[in-house]
Amino acid sequence: MDRRWTDVALTAAAPVTWGTTYLVTAELLPPDRPLWAGAIRALPAGLLLLALTRRRPHGLWWGRTAVLGALNIGVFFPLLFLAAYRLPGGTAAVLGATQPLLVAVLTVALLRDRPTRPALVAAVAAPLGVALVVLRPGAGLDPLGVTAGLAGAVAMAAGLVLTRRWGRPPGVGVLAATSWQLVAGGLMIVPVAAAVEGAPPAPDGPALLGYAWLGLAGTALAYVLWFRGAARLPVSRVSVLGALSPLTAAALGWVVLGEALDPVQLTGFAVAVAAMVLAQMPDRSPRPQPAGDADSPAAALAGTSAGGVRSLPTTLAGTRQGSGRAAWWLRGQPARSRRQSSGHASAATPSGSTPAGSCAAAASGSVNRCAAAGPAAYDRSSSHRTSSAVQPRPERAAISRTSRRPTRVSSS
Incomplete structure (x- = not known):
């Protein structure tokens, strides 16, 4: 397999893993504790990676880590859960699927780079396909929920673009950089969860299994793959792969929970998947070349x-x-x-x-x-x-134009 497609496949594994969050939360985790679920999901995973890498930020990376941790984890998780509580699940998923469009705008503003034509077409087609899959008749549009959903998409898009722009410090791997963001974001969620939801829940056996899956696979592994892809692939292509998260949730609902998929939803699946494949194609439009002469x-x-x-x-x-x-x-x-x-x-x-x-x-x-x-x-x-x-020396007379004798050169 081509190396580029290997990077795409590994990056796509992250949103596929995130798509299992809906099923795991509904079936295994305690109800009505979304903020604590986010904190328990992020902070232990970050501490584990930090213990494995034993690398800490230094210099300006303390501030950059705080910004990236807030955008990707600390601000994104609470806004995501607020939108999920205030809106039907399908509406919240569609708002999150607008991330490729936001990434396209931020890529031009922050990276001074224009997305390719296939990426722009995919950025429009992917949310449309997700909408066909998850939106149901009569879906509500609570203003606060819509605001939270859009703000969460903006935070995640900005975090992705800044991750690409800033990169990583020299000699620091993706595991260490991911651990910094998870720890910073988890520490931001803990006080908010304690203020809103009170003490953390006492987990039972199924909850421990759910937290372990979300912490190890859904956070530590998934975010390592996601940030790895953000460093290797154009961010416009990476962001479109985020549509796999709601598509995976819908597919698991059909396979595990027995939810039906009508022809409209199947059409939405096809549109979204085609958009993600299109986004990975190189732009073959001719570009003006400077004249050789x-x-x-x-x-x-x-x-x-x-x-x-x-x-x-x-x-x-x-x-x-x-x-x-x-x-x-x-x-x-x-x-x-x-x-x-x-x-x-x-x-x-x-x-x-x-x-x-x-x-x-x-x-x-x-x-x-x-x-x-x-x-x-x-x-x-x-x-x-x-x-x-080229001038004649002052001590000599100027040579006539018809003379074949070469003139002397002033060294000044």
Whole structure:
């Protein structure tokens, strides 16, 4: 399997695992304790990874870890549970599925990168497919629940984009970076859960099994895979894979709980899955390429200005040493700078001047008149000095134009 598709498959395993949260919570966990469920899910998993890696943040990463932990865990979990309590499950899932659209906007704003066309089409099609799967007639739209659902999607999208922008400190692996975020986010949820829900629940056997699954597989493993994918794949492609979470929940409800799936829901499944596959396809639209005669070093060395005068790199090409300096100058400058400098050099030398004409002849192999002029006529102190610097020495008379004797070069 291609390495890119391996990364996609491993990243997709994270939202698939998150999709089991609905079933595990409903069947195994104590009721009406969503905040404590989020804290117990995040904090032990983060402490476990922290004990395994034994790496702590340093410097500015204390602040970055707090921001990422809040966006991905500490703020996202409470908003998610609030939306789930105030809205029907299908409505909350659709609001969460808008994350790819939010990621597309934040990618342009924060990363200065435009998502590909397939990614943009998928960002619209994936929420549509999820809506067909999970929305039922008469679904309520509580204002507070809708606000919480959208705010949670914004928090998760911002956390994903910032995770890609900031990366990780040098020498720090994905396990350590994930542990920092889980610990920071879990510590933020604990006081909120204690204030809203009181003391943590006393778990029984099924609850312990549910917490273990959500902590180890649904949090520690899933977030490691998710952040790994965010570091290796474009964030627009990663965000679309989040639609697998509600789709997995609906599929488990059909398989485990015996819930029926009508043709509309099956159509939604097909649309959402096709959108996720489309988002992983590379953009094959043609991109404008710079003209070879304007941007390539060879073309710059061989080109002339509108008045027929060779530019600075061409002047330097009269000798091996000058050609070497010209190549050095071209390698160190972008294409736009090369064009600008070429234009300045051409403008600085009159089209009828003898030195420029002699350099052109030298470049064509007729007269090696610039053999001495090239290196001395150009130095690093002025990138716009041209062959017009070729002057006769004061103690000697100027050589006539018809003379075949090469002129001397001023070393100033």
